[in-house]
Amino acid sequence: MLSKKTKYAINALVYLSKKPPKQPILISEIAEHENIPQKFLEAILLDLKKAGILASKKGKGGGYFLLKSTDDVNMADVMRLFDGPIALLPCVTHKYYQKCDECVDEETCGIRSVFLEVRNQTVDLLKKATLAEIIKRGILIH
Amino acid sequence: MLSKKTKYAINALVYLSKKPPKQPILISEIAEHENIPQKFLEAILLDLKKAGILASKKGKGGGYFLLKSTDDVNMADVMRLFDGPIALLPCVTHKYYQKCDECVDEETCGIRSVFLEVRNQTVDLLKKATLAEIIKRGILIH
DNA sequence: TATTAGTCTATTAATACAATAGACTTTATA
DNA sequence: TATAAAGTCTATTGTATTAATAGACTAATA
Numbered sequence: 606m607l608s609k610k611t612k613y614a615i616n617a618l619v620y621l622s623k624k625p626p627k628q629p630i631l632i633s634e635i636a637e638h639e640n641i642p643q644k645f646l647e648a649i650l651l652d653l654k655k656a657g658i659l660a661s662k663k664g665k666g667g668g669y670f671l672l673k674s675t676d677d678v679n680m681a682d683v684m685r686l687f688d689g690p691i692a693l694l695p696c697v698t699h700k701y702y703q704k705c706d707e708c709v710d711e712e713t714c715g716i717r718s719v720f721l722e723v724r725n726q727t728v729d730l731l732k733k734a735t736l737a738e739i740i741k742r743g744i745l746i747h
Numbered sequence: 748m749l750s751k752k753t754k755y756a757i758n759a760l761v762y763l764s765k766k767p768p769k770q771p772i773l774i775s776e777i778a779e780h781e782n783i784p785q786k787f788l789e790a791i792l793l794d795l796k797k798a799g800i801l802a803s804k805k806g807k808g809g810g811y812f813l814l815k816s817t818d819d820v821n822m823a824d825v826m827r828l829f830d831g832p833i834a835l836l837p838c839v840t841h842k843y844y845q846k847c848d849e850c851v852d853e854e855t856c857g858i859r860s861v862f863l864e865v866r867n868q869t870v871d872l873l874k875k876a877t878l879a880e881i882i883k884r885g886i887l888i889h
Numbered sequence: 890t891a892t893t894a895g896t897c898t899a900t901t902a903a904t905a906c907a908a909t910a911g912a913c914t915t916t917a918t919a
Numbered sequence: 920t921a922t923a924a925a926g927t928c929t930a931t932t933g934t935a936t937t938a939a940t941a942g943a944c945t946a947a948t949a
Binding site (some may be wrong): 608609610642644645662663664665666667 | 905906907908909910914915916917918
């Protein structure tokens, strides 16, 4: 399951995606509309900014807005940012490969083989799941 | 990431799958060979027994052995048993549907649509990942 | 009937997640 | 240029989950 942090991040991103481009939106507005504790949301937005997904404008009339295009923000990136690797085993992560503690002999890598396939397919799907795609599907349903 | 419990369970199951059918294996043997705290393993094996995957024989010459065929034990079942639903959102689980707390308006279901697809594909893959498949792949590699 | 081995309940330790509090800095604009 | 609006940062707290441990109890077999 996704952590609350990731869920909040996705909800906030979708909310911002529906606003006119570059228009700064108040943290308080997002927090209220999406039912997110404001202070918690501040930290999340800050992380998204550090990751280059959002930008912010300070002072009166300031707020957060989407920096990247909705086509360029996908769920794989967001999940990795807050929940870490998508892989189910440390030995099948793309960047941070680590031998499983439990791995005693090489025969066990039948397990690895299977979970590598799961990871690859999941990542592919999550990369296709962009903000643009989410919004498109949201519209189609109504 | 899989919990240790699930990893231990998979390792134990693969270990038992390689033994002659119905031959009781000591908990201590599995624990030692797979580097699992014995007491922790006992609880895991008990859960697998309750789930109908393993059986046990008490007394001298006793131990645990696979009850189901290696074709009939898949990673989706094992993961659900110890880590709960495979879905990434409560609103896309098969059995225990629950509205997301964070879901404020129906438009957000673009998110649901995307994560439903992820869940379905993941479950399909994990169901194909049987013990038999894991062992087959393990052999192929060596 | 002694020994081996599985079953069960309770407790503790460690870690990660979620949320909160408050002080500080920056910026727009009246 | 003061001030109010708004973002940034650090630290702390509470809570839940995971991982592991301890020990008493029950059952079965040679």
